[in-house]
Amino acid sequence: MHYAPSMTDTHAAFATYVATLGRGPGRSRALTREEARTAFGMVLRGEADPHQVGAFLMLLRFRGEDAEEITGMVQAARDEAGLGGGRGLDDLGIDLDWPSYGAGRTRGAPWFLLAALALARSGTSVLMHGSNDFSAGISVAEGLAALGLAPAGDKASAAAALRPGRFAYLPLHVLAPAMDRLLDMRRLFGLRSPVNTAARLLNPADAPFGVDGVFHPPYIDVHLGVAERTGRHRLLVLKGGGGEAERVPLKPATASLWDHAAGRGEIALPAVEGLRPHPPAGDTADLVSAVWRGEAAPETPVQTIRATIALALLAMRRAENPSQAMDQAATIWSQRL
Numbered sequence: 001m002h003y004a005p006s007m008t009d010t011h012a013a014f015a016t017y018v019a020t021l022g023r024g025p026g027r028s029r030a031l032t033r034e035e036a037r038t039a040f041g042m043v044l045r046g047e048a049d050p051h052q053v054g055a056f057l058m059l060l061r062f063r064g065e066d067a068e069e070i071t072g073m074v075q076a077a078r079d080e081a082g083l084g085g086g087r088g089l090d091d092l093g094i095d096l097d098w099p100s101y102g103a104g105r106t107r108g109a110p111w112f113l114l115a116a117l118a119l120a121r122s123g124t125s126v127l128m129h130g131s132n133d134f135s136a137g138i139s140v141a142e143g144l145a146a147l148g149l150a151p152a153g154d155k156a157s158a159a160a161a162l163r164p165g166r167f168a169y170l171p172l173h174v175l176a177p178a179m180d181r182l183l184d185m186r187r188l189f190g191l192r193s194p195v196n197t198a199a200r201l202l203n204p205a206d207a208p209f210g211v212d213g214v215f216h217p218p219y220i221d222v223h224l225g226v227a228e229r230t231g232r233h234r235l236l237v238l239k240g241g242g243g244e245a246e247r248v249p250l251k252p253a254t255a256s257l258w259d260h261a262a263g264r265g266e267i268a269l270p271a272v273e274g275l276r277p278h279p280p281a282g283d284t285a286d287l288v289s290a291v292w293r294g295e296a297a298p299e300t301p302v303q304t305i306r307a308t309i310a311l312a313l314l315a316m317r318r319a320e321n322p323s324q325a326m327d328q329a330a331t332i333w334s335q336r337l
Helices: 009-022 033-044 050-063 067-081 111-121 140-146 155-165 177-183 195-200 218-229 285-292 299-315 322-334
Strands: 096-100 126-130 167-171 209-214 234-239 253-259 263-269
Touching: 009 033, 009 050, 033 050, 033 067, 033 177, 067 177, 067 195, 067 218, 096 111, 096 299, 111 126, 111 140, 111 167, 111 285, 111 299, 111 322, 140 167, 140 285, 155 167, 177 195, 195 218, 209 218, 209 299, 218 234, 218 253, 234 299, 253 299, 263 299, 263 322, 285 299, 299 322
Parallel strands: 096 126, 096 209, 126 167, 209 234
Antiparallel strands: 234 253, 253 263
16 A cells, blocks of 8 residues: 655654664764754654654664663653643652563562552652553552552642652553553564653652662663763662562662762672572462561562662662661561551
8 A cells, every 4th residue: 555644844854853863874873862852852742753753763772772862852751741840740749759661571569569658658758650561460550459559540649649648659641641652652663662761761750869670781871871961869770670670689789870979889789598589470469468468478579578678778878788778678668557
């Protein structure tokens, strides 16, 4: 079937960005921050032809994610979603930003969710946001439902939940619908796109601290680079289970940090001795509920929860070292009820 695109001046303008990315070896280049901000803003507003959008996203992926480009995309997404500058959630005094966009094929229960809820019970204000559409495990929404809780339906209900409970979960389709539609294009591509990285770095409430998980270690440098360029206060990033900010302490690991005062750094995280792998296939929503209520205490999931709480404490500078963080985490977990 012959397809003749209907070109507009806007399409012609967007074509320059696609050409910049795709001219070929020795001629193509990454977009500048402002170019990426303008181009991605056009995508989010529906001003680019769908064929152009597909080409744009896959060229960005093929070239490799660039911190300048992703910074521009994050800025455009925040602009379109009405975040920052007193327009969104930045007046709620959120302590910790917690993105959840993992798509692991071997994920089970969202133990990181119980870590975030325990932190909230201890007095830390946590805003979680994300999309689990491509994860094989139990979603955050399903985990919340098992505990008698629900995702926020809009920004106002998120604010209402945060005041008494210090925790809210904003699905991306509520927080930034245009971004969510772009994430869903993974079904057509068979591949993730840089939109996934940009979504993780939205920090919708301008929280001073953040924890973030990546599936592939090379993305860590991009996350830290965007944190630096956007003026984030402090962000901890690690290769987490299924790409989530979750620490499974079966073996030693390294967490990477961006700190506005100290720059980049690393924290060596020791393993918890004697742990055995926990098969995710046996995880259920009922098990999530039972662990939260203290009716079940499988060793590796409980240690995962504690180690993930410890990550957040290190991110927020509330512990001086991993050992102290784990001790504090054990207390926070035991006192959650």
